[in-house]
């Protein structure tokens with residue numbers, strides 16, 4: 001055992017942990033903190049179910065050492081919204097029936113969030129959304145509804161005057 | 169499996185840790201290759217030296233050059249305003265490295281030092297005659313990227329040397345670059361073949377090919393006939409390039425198919441460059 005102290009900021013809260021240097025952020029989230037909303041599958045950055053936001057950008061927590069997140073801000077699906085205050089992406093996924101077994105959905109929503117944050121000012125095309133989600137696999141293959149939900153959320157999030165003008 | 173994690177607070181401190189631990193240490197950039205290699209037990213370093221927070225992630229320019237810090241991510245390359253016109257191939261290549269989650273953390277330096285023959289940014293940098301800047305215990309040196317790359321997984325880097333930046337001349341206004349990648353699907357796929365081309369209207373031509381030999385290669389013979397013959401020689405340049413490669417059969421594609429791709433993609437990449445210079449396409 002060679003645990004080292006590590007302070008992490010997750011969903012705005014600060015956590016003081018003792019971690020082994022080789023532990024992934026995914027391992028720390030699920031096993032140390034019981035935050036099981038972030039899923040675990042391929043462990044090789046291929047499937048995207050472990051996606052979290054690191055300083056606002058989507059990354060695969062399965063191949064990110066917890067140490068690499070030191071001093072940075074982490075957001076997991078637990079931090080995005082709650083049943084009373086759903087994030088527009090969560091609302092849109094429900095409204096569009098985009099959730100089947102649900103396993104890929106936390107990663108899907110966080111990947112989409114990171115992408116939509118970069119799209120500020122325009123509603124992405126279907127092709128752009130498909131490309132943006134290409135690192136996140138859905139084995140129930142409900143891609144059409146997922147893509148529609150992301151575009152609907154983008155429209156709703158788009159309260160920027162420029163876009164509002166174009167839409168009307 | 170475990171290792172000690174070092175977070176040096178300066179480049180010199182990072183080099184000192186590397187010197188102390190020699191072959192048992194590795195530098196950690198984004199980790200998208202390194203951590204997977206460790207998890208697969210292909211390598212078992214005892215020390216990881218983080219290169220984060222050392223100021224190596226800036227993309228800057230001097231009067232005549234662009235300088236990309238080794239820790240700049242592929243995402244930062246894609247979003248860079250200077251890489252939209254003559255240097256568009258940089259954006260085209262970085263935009264197809266893995267998915268967004270990989271591009272948000274994987275670095276330019278990792279793509280180069282990894283020395284994978286399929287690294288997507290490397291052919292583009294070769295066509296720009298890029299040089300790499302290395303800093304180690306013996307000081308700083310620069311090497312042409314073409315000399316730095318030895319073969320799959322091997323470079324001229326000494327164990328205590330950090331790749332700090334990659335630099336290349338600003339291209340003239342009447343020039344263009346293009347990058348093409350063939351994979352088994354459109355996104356999230358390692359290249360079956362990737363091709364970069366760079367043309368200047370005074371005639372200068374550069375062609376580089378990835379995943380077709382034991383390292384990414386330029387094709388001087390094909391470049392020479394384009395420099396003489398212009399657009400009429402693009403197809404012949406593709407045929408020459410295909411003959412000079414030594415592709416392998418693997419799970420992704422056969423050697424024969426790879427050769428056919430090289431010929432077609434070289435011709436097409438040169439055509440895109442010519443169209444871009446003439447303003448026929450963006």
Ligand SMILES: Cc1cc2nc3c(=O)[nH]c(=O)nc-3n(C[C@H](O)[C@H](O)[C@H](O)COP(=O)(O)OP(=O)(O)OC[C@H]3O[C@@H](n4cnc5c(N)ncnc54)[C@H](O)[C@@H]3O)c2cc1C
Nearest residue numbers: 197198199200201202265266274275277278279287288331
């Ligand atoms: C799912 C997935 C898909 C991928 N798809 C692609 C793809 O389509 N195209 C492609 O080209 N690559 C792809 N890659 C490979 C990889 O992501 C890239 O090559 C990336 O640029 C590596 O950068 P990194 O910062 O993660 O490197 P790391 O993993 O941190 O480092 C790689 C190697 O280089 C050394 N190193 C890194 N930086 C330095 C430095 N500055 N000085 C000295 N040594 C250094 C490390 O010690 C290590 O040996 C993919 C990877 C994954 C996991």
Ligand code: FES
Nearest residue numbers: 041042043048062
């Ligand atoms: S578990 Fe991380 S990408 Fe599959």
Ligand code: FES
Nearest residue numbers: 102104138139140
């Ligand atoms: S909803 Fe089942 S994997 Fe996507």
